[in-house]
Structure formats: structure tokens, C-alpha cells
Amino acid sequence: MSARRPSRYSWGGDEHLVVQLDEAMSLEVNFAATAMTRALADRQLAGVADICPANASFLVRFDPDVIAPDVLEAQVREVEREVESAPSLALRTRIVEVPVWYDDPYTNETAARFRDRHQRPEGNDLEFAAAENGLASTEEFIARHSGSPWLTSMVGFVAGLPFLYQMVSRERQLQVPKYLRPRTDTPPLTVGHGGCFACVYSVRGAGGYQMFGVTPAPIFDPTQTLGDFADFMVFFRPGDLVKFTAIDERRYREIGEEVSAGTFRFRQQEVEFRLDDFLAAPDEYNAALLEVLDGR
Amino acid sequence: MAVEIVAPGLAASVQDRGRTGYYDVGIPPSGAVDLYSSGVANLLVGNDPGAAVVEAAYMGPHLRFTERAVVAVTGGRMPALLDGEPVPQWESVEVAAGAELSFGYLEAGARIYVAVSGGLDVPVVLGSRSTYTLGSFGGFEGRVLRAGDVLPVGTGSGTAGRSVPEELRPALSKDVDLRVVLGLYDYRLTERGLATLLDTTWTLTPVADRIGFRYSGGTLEWQDREQPFGAGSDLSNIVDAGYPLGSIQVPGGVEPIILHRDAVSGGGYAMVATVISADLDLVGQSSPGTRTRFRPVPLEEALAARHEAAARWRQVRELLS
Numbered sequence: 001m002s003a004r005r006p007s008r009y010s011w012g013g014d015e016h017l018v019v020q021l022d023e024a025m026s027l028e029v030n031f032a033a034t035a036m037t038r039a040l041a042d043r044q045l046a047g048v049a050d051i052c053p054a055n056a057s058f059l060v061r062f063d064p065d066v067i068a069p070d071v072l073e074a075q076v077r078e079v080e081r082e083v084e085s086a087p088s089l090a091l092r093t094r095i096v097e098v099p100v101w102y103d104d105p106y107t108n109e110t111a112a113r114f115r116d117r118h119q120r121p122e123g124n125d126l127e128f129a130a131a132e133n134g135l136a137s138t139e140e141f142i143a144r145h146s147g148s149p150w151l152t153s154m155v156g157f158v159a160g161l162p163f164l165y166q167m168v169s170r171e172r173q174l175q176v177p178k179y180l181r182p183r184t185d186t187p188p189l190t191v192g193h194g195g196c197f198a199c200v201y202s203v204r205g206a207g208g209y210q211m212f213g214v215t216p217a218p219i220f221d222p223t224q225t226l227g228d229f230a231d232f233m234v235f236f237r238p239g240d241l242v243k244f245t246a247i248d249e250r251r252y253r254e255i256g257e258e259v260s261a262g263t264f265r266f267r268q269q270e271v272e273f274r275l276d277d278f279l280a281a282p283d284e285y286n287a288a289l290l291e292v293l294d295g296r
Numbered sequence: 297m298a299v300e301i302v303a304p305g306l307a308a309s310v311q312d313r314g315r316t317g318y319y320d321v322g323i324p325p326s327g328a329v330d331l332y333s334s335g336v337a338n339l340l341v342g343n344d345p346g347a348a349v350v351e352a353a354y355m356g357p358h359l360r361f362t363e364r365a366v367v368a369v370t371g372g373r374m375p376a377l378l379d380g381e382p383v384p385q386w387e388s389v390e391v392a393a394g395a396e397l398s399f400g401y402l403e404a405g406a407r408i409y410v411a412v413s414g415g416l417d418v419p420v421v422l423g424s425r426s427t428y429t430l431g432s433f434g435g436f437e438g439r440v441l442r443a444g445d446v447l448p449v450g451t452g453s454g455t456a457g458r459s460v461p462e463e464l465r466p467a468l469s470k471d472v473d474l475r476v477v478l479g480l481y482d483y484r485l486t487e488r489g490l491a492t493l494l495d496t497t498w499t500l501t502p503v504a505d506r507i508g509f510r511y512s513g514g515t516l517e518w519q520d521r522e523q524p525f526g527a528g529s530d531l532s533n534i535v536d537a538g539y540p541l542g543s544i545q546v547p548g549g550v551e552p553i554i555l556h557r558d559a560v561s562g563g564g565y566a567m568v569a570t571v572i573s574a575d576l577d578l579v580g581q582s583s584p585g586t587r588t589r590f591r592p593v594p595l596e597e598a599l600a601a602r603h604e605a606a607a608r609w610r611q612v613r614e615l616l617s
Contacts, residue, residue: 010479010480011477011479011570011595012477012479012480012540012541012542012543012567012570013476013477013540013541013542013543013570013571013572013573013598014477014572014573014574014595014598014599014602015540015541015542015573016540016541016543016570018479018480018537018538018540020481020537022524022535023524023527023534023535024524024525024526024527024535025524025525025526025527025535026525049316049317049319050316050317050318050319050320051320052319052320052538052561052562053320054536054537054538054562055526055535055536055537056526056535056537057535057537057538058538059319059537059538059539059540059562061316061319061540061541064599064602065602065606069595069599154536154562155320155321155322156319156320156321156322156538156560156561156562157322157536157560157561157562157563158322158430158431158560158561159321159322159323159428159430159431160321160322160323161322163536165526170525173526177528177529178528178530178533178564194528194564195526195527195528195533195535195536195564196525196526197526197536202322203430203431203432205430220431222421222431222432222433222438233431233433234321234322234323236321237321238320
């Protein structure tokens with residue numbers, strides 16, 4: 001792991017510790033944040049209520065009556081030294097296929113409704129994103145978006161919303177600014193993008209990310225009806241790998257019927273993700289990951 | 297025994313002390329925005345302080361009790377009427393089967409709490425009866441209350457006529473000092489930006505709910521820089537990170553937002569300070585127009601304030617046990 005600046009430790013009032021590993025996003029720093037939060041969770045410290053990994057940082061919510069702030073800080077610093085000296089480069093996780101109907105009429109209707117909050121009054125968000133990234137067409141943007149897998153680098157904002165970071169070199173990252181002013185409405189299961197992060201809106205609500213399409217597959221199910229939610233109402237966990245697949249309206253409706261019938265399951269396979277192998281040959285590694293998803 | 301909602305008032309929901317352990321997947325604690333008042337309402341009617349109550353903002357609900365019960369109303373100052381006759385707040389009151397509780401206009405504070413002996417017996421979801429409306433779960437059918445809803449009540453045995461003395465009720469004011477711990481991403485502000493944060497008398501806007509409280513009054517200046525990769529182009533943007541409860545973020549440098557108990561768990565706006573836990577109830581009792589100043593304190597002072605609040609809680613608990 002390359003040397004980086006020391007982490008920044010800071011108190012969020014008397015009940016939160018925030019550790020900023022880096023101000024910039026990278027796979028390496030996200031791996032370090034994941035490793036530290038897992039190692040901290042393994043310590044099962046009394047008084048630690050929530051351990052929340054984020055993209056390049058993490059948040060610990062604690063009860064200072066049970067664990068004093070300086071005791072907690074010492075524990076976290078110890079964990080950081082452990083992870084620095086023996087970086088965990090392997091992640092046991094799964095790869096999941098998320099079907100997306102890109103450029104669909106629902107998304108475009110929402111985008112049109114909030115055009116006064118957007119950088120570009122003409123066209124839709126997909127056309128804006130293609131132009132922003134110097135691509136000739138929306139088809140080319142969709143090919144890039146659905147071509148390489150993404151890592152779930154954080155879950156949050158609202159219940160079960162995954163932040164996704166594409167597993168390609170920095171030069172090939174798709175980047176778009178957020179809306180000038182956030183929308184007051186976003187349909188559930190909209191596939192969004194802001195900065196370098198993709199997301200899937202888990203519930204209906206406000207949002208500032210650009211909108212590219214919609215998935216028919218629920219990712220948050222408080223009724224826990226579908227098989228993928230038997231254990232918990234939230235589908236995504238930090239570390240999950242995601243492959244977006246472009247689908248058409250007919251397939252969108254078919255999956256919608258499977259969801260209504262309660263039979264839908266995400267296509268997914270368990271996999272071990274090795275950061276060093278990936279960094280050595282990203283394209284080959286991604287191709288191998290997709291073969292795992294296809295069960296080959 | 298049940299409580300029927302004749303009219304829901306505004307944004308009324310079922311809340312207890314909230315849930316822990318799911319913030320890492322974006323599920324906030326929820327629970328009463330004024331924990332002290334909801335806890336005291338429960339103590340008054342002989343409940344565990346963590347029992348579920350009705351929380352309502354700005355406008356009281358109209359409730360009917362199907363059987364005899366003991367109830368208490370705490371929180372903001374709002375005349376309570378039992379079958380049209382005034383009854384005191386911060387005091388346990390017996391209600392007959394079929395009696396109706398309604399409210400006059402809010403006089404001070406922002407939120408009231410209605411506890412019923414036995415507690416509201418809605419299903420426990422992820423360890424709590426609190427409503428999380430964004431996630432559509434918890435409380436009564438995962439949503440705010442509507443006319444016609446019938447809330448089941450557990451069995452309890454409260455005593456009428458118990459009350460809380462004035463000095464153990466929250467002071468409700470339209471001028472509020474909030475103690476904050478500076479930090480998080482405050483290094484992104486210029487000296488002038490930090491001074492603006494601390495020297496401005498901020499005014500609470502109408503955008504104030506269980507998720508967050510938005511203030512107006514000034515513009516914070518950020519340090520100019522090339523933004524780190526992935527953060528987004530605005531100087532107030534950061535690579536999306538976890539948001540502490542009570543943290544103050546300032547999108548675009550205007551209109552600071554204090555996150556409360558239904559907080560969004562993370563996002564891409566720089567947070568510059570966090571309201572200490574002892575002052576979060578005070579935020580919850582702020583109504584639009586409340587003049588608010590942020591007073592920086594070191595962590596030690598935040599902890600001392602926490603201990604004072606806990607001592608006050610023990611005092612009221614002993615009084616009512």
C-alpha cells in the first residue's frame with residue numbers, strides 16, 4: 001500500500017468519532033477503511049453502537065458513558081497500525097448483476113420536471129453525462145457504465161442506498177457534477193451518478209445525482225417478501241461487487257412480474273476479490289470476475 | 297385498549313428511544329426528537345421511559361381513548377383539552393373510556409409528546425417501535441398518523457395527579473444557544489468562514505423536520521483549492537462520508553443544516569461542527585424563526601454537559617418512581 005498522509009481523527013460531538021483516511025477517493029483507501037472497520041468490529045468493544053464504513057473514511061457512534069473517548073481513540077489507532085502493517089488485500093464478497101433500463105421514460109420524465117435545477121436545460125442527464133466525459137454518444141456512455149464492475153464503497157444516505165465506485169483506472173472513471181440544486185423527488189430504484197460515484201436510490205425522496213435509468217429489482221424491502229431479503233431488509237453491504245447490465249423495456253416488465261410474484265432473485269456469485277491482483281491487471285481481472293458471475 | 301386518531305395534527309408519529317446498530321446501512325436511530333420530554337411523559341404515566349408515545353410537531357392531534365387510561369402530555373407548551381376542558385401538561389391525568397384529548401395552538405417549543413399508561417403497542421422492528429418514514433417501517437405501518445388509525449396500547453397501571461415541577465421542565469425559548477464541538481471538515485473553512493459560523497445569529501427556516509433543521513443568516517467562506525478526486529466540484533463538497541447525529545453541514549456555504557434523529561447517514565457535504573448530545577432536545581424544540589447561536593466547546597465540556605443532563609434525568613426519575 002502506498003504511503004499516504006496520516007489519518008485525521010475528529011470528534012462529532014460527544015457520541016461520534018470520525019476517521020478520515022484520505023480526502024480523495026481510491027480503491028486502496030476504501031479497502032483500508034473496510035479493513036479497519038472490520039477489525040474494529042471484531043474487537044466487540046462495549047459502548048460502540050455503530051461502525052459505519054464510508055468511501056475514504058469511517059464513523060463510529062459510541063456511548064461515552066460506557067467507553068471513554070480517549071479509550072476508544074486508542075483502540076482505533078491500534079487497529080489502524082495493525083491494518084497498516086498487514087494490509088488486508090483480499091475481500092470475501094459476492095458479485096451481483098443489477099439489470100438497468102437506461103434512458104427509460106420514467107427517469108426522463110423526472111429529469112424534465114427538475115430541469116430548472118440542472119446545468120443544461122436541453123436534453124437529459126445521460127446526454128449531459130456523455131458530453132461531460134467526452135463521449136460521442138449515450139450508447140458509448142452506457143457501454144462504459146455497464147462494461148466494468150463496481151465496488152460498493154459505502155451504504156447509506158437513506159436505508160440501503162449503495163455508493164458504487166467503478167473498478168477502472170482513474171483516467172477512465174466516469175465523472176459528473178451533481179444537480180445545481182437537489183431535486184425534491186427521485187423515483188425509487190433510479191440509477192444515479194455524482195462525482196465519481198454511482199448509486200441506486202433505494203427509496204423515493206430527494207436527490208442531487210444525475211439520473212441514467214431504473215432497475216426493476218428492489219434493493220430495500222422492509223416487508224422482507226423477496227428471497228434475497230429473508231435475513232435482512234437491506235440488500236447491499238460494503239464490499240459487494242456490482243455489474244450493471246443494460247436491459248430493454250420488455251425485460252424490465254418481465255423482471256417486474258417476477259418481483260410481483262415474489263420469485264425474483266438477483267443473479268449473484270460468491271467471489272474473493274484480491275486488490276493486488278486487480279491493480280496488476282485490472283481489465284483481465286474484471287473479465288475473470290464477470291466469468292464468475294456467469295458461472296464459468 | 298386503544299387510542300383512535302380522530303385527527304392527526306401535523307407530522308404525528310409513534311416514537312420511542314430509537315434503534316441502534318443499523319446506521320452503517322443508512323438506517324438512522326429515529327426515536328423522539330426531544331428524548332427528555334418523551335421519557336418524562338412515560339414516567340408520569342408509570343411506563344418504562346423507553347415506551348412508545350405519540351410525537352406531534354406544531355399542531356396537536358385529536359385522540360380518543362377506547363378505555364379508561366392515564367395519560368400525560370409533555371414537550372412544547374400547547375394547551376391540552378380533555379373533552380373540551382383544559383388539563384395541565386407535565387401531569388398525569390385520568391381519562392374515561394371514550395374521552396377525547398385535543399389541543400389548542402402551540403405557545404412555545406415545537407413538539408409535544410402524549411404518553412398512555414401501558415405504552416403504544418405497535419410492532420418492534422429492528423429493536424424499536426419508532427417510525428422511520430423514509431424507510432416506511434416502524435411505528436404505525438411505517439408512516440405518520442392519519443385520521444382513523446387505531447393504535448393498540450399495552451397493559452399499564454398509571455396513577456393520576458403526578459406532576460413535574462417547573463424547574464424540571466425544559467426552558468422553551470425563541471433564542472437558543474447551542475453548544476457545538478468544532479471539527480470534522482472545519483479545516484476547509486477560512487478563518488473568516490469559521491468566524492461567520494460562530495458570530496452569526498442564525499434563524500431556523502421552515503425546513504425543519506425529524507431529518508434535519510435548516511438555518512439562514514449568512515454565507516460561509518471555504519478555502520479555495522483544487523477539489524480532491526471524487527469529491528465533486530463545489531468547495532463545500534467532500535468524498536461522501538458518514539454524518540454524525542447533530543452534525544452541521546453547510547451545502548454551498550449557505551443555510552447550515554443540523555441533522556436530527558431521522559438523519560441521512562452520509563453524503564457529500566462538509567460538516568464543520570456537531571451539536572453536543574445534551575443540546576439535541578433543544579434543537580428538537582426549536583420552531584421556525586428561532587434565533588440560534590453556535591457556541592464552541594471542547595469535548596470535555598460536552599461530556600460535562602452530558603453528565604449534568606444525566607443527573608437531571610436521575611432527579612426526575614427518582615421523583616416519579
